[in-house]
Amino acid sequence: MFLPQFVVVVAFPDLSTVANRRQALLKSLALVAGLGVVGIAGAFFFQGLALIFVGGSAYAQVEDQLWLFAVLGTVLSMLQLLVYAVLARSGRRPVLLVWLAFVAVVVLGTQANTVTGLLTIVLTCDSVLLAALMLTDVLRPRRLDPTVGDLPRPAAAS
Numbered sequence: 499m500f501l502p503q504f505v506v507v508v509a510f511p512d513l514s515t516v517a518n519r520r521q522a523l524l525k526s527l528a529l530v531a532g533l534g535v536v537g538i539a540g541a542f543f544f545q546g547l548a549l550i551f552v553g554g555s556a557y558a559q560v561e562d563q564l565w566l567f568a569v570l571g572t573v574l575s576m577l578q579l580l581v582y583a584v585l586a587r588s589g590r591r592p593v594l595l596v597w598l599a600f601v602a603v604v605v606l607g608t609q610a611n612t613v614t615g616l617l618t619i620v621l622t623c624d625s626v627l628l629a630a631l632m633l634t635d636v637l638r639p640r641r642l643d644p645t646v647g648d649l650p651r652p653a654a655a656s
Contacts, residue, residue, distance in 0.1 A: 502530040502575045506582050513586035523583050534572025541568040566617055573624045580631040592634050599627035
């Protein structure tokens with residue numbers, strides 16, 4: 499999750515400008531996804547080495563699931579980027595989706611009996627949130643006035 503943090507830092511200024519926002523967001527998401535694929539492959543094919551990086555033998559019980567945690571980290575990194583994009587344009591509506599996903603994780607997470615079950619619930623909720631934010635933020639049609647985000651327009655002076 500923390501590997502692609504630099505992408506958010508570098509992309510944030512472009513995420514707040516109308517002219518560069520969409521292109522910067524798509525490129526940034528692609529870069530984070532690419533880094534995630536490398537991390538997932540590394541955790542899958544080099545489990546022993548990955549185990550050293552996550553804390554050593556204390557986590558040996560989840561060694562065969564480390565790649566799933568890498569998938570979750572990738573999804574969370576992409577979510578973080580999308581949340582920053584929403585903040586950069588002062589969007590408010592997508593924040594409700596984040597809260598709904600949080601509530602779903604808490605409610606459904608109480609039903610999990612295993613680490614794999616909890617991981618599956620969190621990964622599913624976060625993936626649905628990622629798709630929803632993509633639909634509401636990246637893939638939504640451009641407005642006639644692209645400078646207007648989710649904030650109401652000020653009243654015209656009389």
